Amino acid sequence: MKKISYLPSLIRFSSFLSIFIIWTILSIFVDHRLFASPIDVVKDINYHLFEGELISDTIITLTRAGTSFFIAMFLGSIIGYLLARYKNLDYFFDSWVIIGLNIPAIVLVILFYIWLGLTELALVSAVVLNKMPIVIVNIREGTRSLDKSYFHISSVYQLTKLQTFTKIILPQLYPYIMTSARTGLSLIWKIVLVFELLGRSSGIGFQIQVFFQFFDISSLLAYSFFFIFIILIIENYIMIPIENRATHWRKQ
Template sequence: MPSQSRFISILGIFIIWQTLALLINSDTFPTAVDVFKSLAFHLSEGELLYHLGITLARVAITFFIAMVIGVFFGILMGSYKKIDTALDTLLIIGLNIPALVTIIICYIWFGLTDTAALLAVIINKVPTVIVTVREGARTVELKYMQIAQIYKVSKIDTLNKIFLPQIYPYIMASARTGLSLIWKIVLVVELLGRSSGIGFQLSMFFQFFDISSIMAYSSAFIIVILLIETYVLRPLEQKANQWR
């Protein structure tokens, strides 16, 4: 039934979009049909898949690195008060630096390279992961850890079977919000300083006021992200919560 409800909601959005576009009748607000025709054209040309693949690769790399770093420091800060106190100021600064500033600085310092682009995205994402995971580490039930210590459970088993399962929901929450944040930043990074990817293509279409192509490329990327959310992140979240 959930899949049926999603289909109905998507169909409703399509109908509302098509109706509004017909009523407004403006070149800057294409109909849903026109956008999907544009999407089909770019798919047939092959350029959309090429740029989509590049953007998804950047999203995957930055997502993985940011999650690993963020989870590591989030657990440390949530588990040890001294480390939390020492790094809290840096965390606040990281959370409040605008993404645009980080992107520009990375491009100036490291040049208009993929390394600079990926670094800018990682720097913007890591603090948000740390904050979420830190809160999870703070909520860990210490009595379970003490029981494991009494029964001389190995540190590896204690970590994998007692500690981590309690913070899995927080890790998954940071992953889901992180994915939505990362792909947006990646598009900005590509728009400002790369010669490939969805963001770069959007900047090109903007110069020609090709709104149909802009919405077609955006729709393709949103569809992929929705598929990842539905068939990857959501099942992982359910599996992570099985211990409860």
């Protein structure tokens, strides 16, 4: 029987504990107002959760991040696939993709806020345009590396286009889609916070700006940690299980 080792879990737990201890010790010595202790932060999370607007702000930010994420993934995947399949299209749009990859996110959002006003549409458009080139590059690379010998099976046995896509193309693209999705998620939620801070009147990013104006470090950390916690839940309970399901055959 395989022996279960608890050592890795123990080391991880010790790591978290050490952060907590160092933070607590530092908060004793540093000016309390500028360096909130872990206990203050926990108290603030509790306050904002039950008496403040943490839940509604989180939902607003997650909706913006989620909408941008799905649009960027959907359009980026289609465009990436088409660029890999059609060389001339790739020659034409390659420089567009490179420009898209290198435009600073902050420039995009300022431009969109000027063009479309301080609206949801401006924020989502800017996030989508910022994220989409990375998805395009990943999916284009994945499509280029599709194993052509499998298409021989599709041709000889007259598989339908749907069968070829779902049984031959998609399983080969899963690793690239998942890489795009996971890096995309981590990138998008951070950008959304910055964009909210710059031009929206709701959401986590907006609240962080308010806390910044009042030097309310404790609330700022409370909001940040709660949102990071939500993202970790999404990562661990949605993204990783999807990835495991898509690639379970490799681990058999």
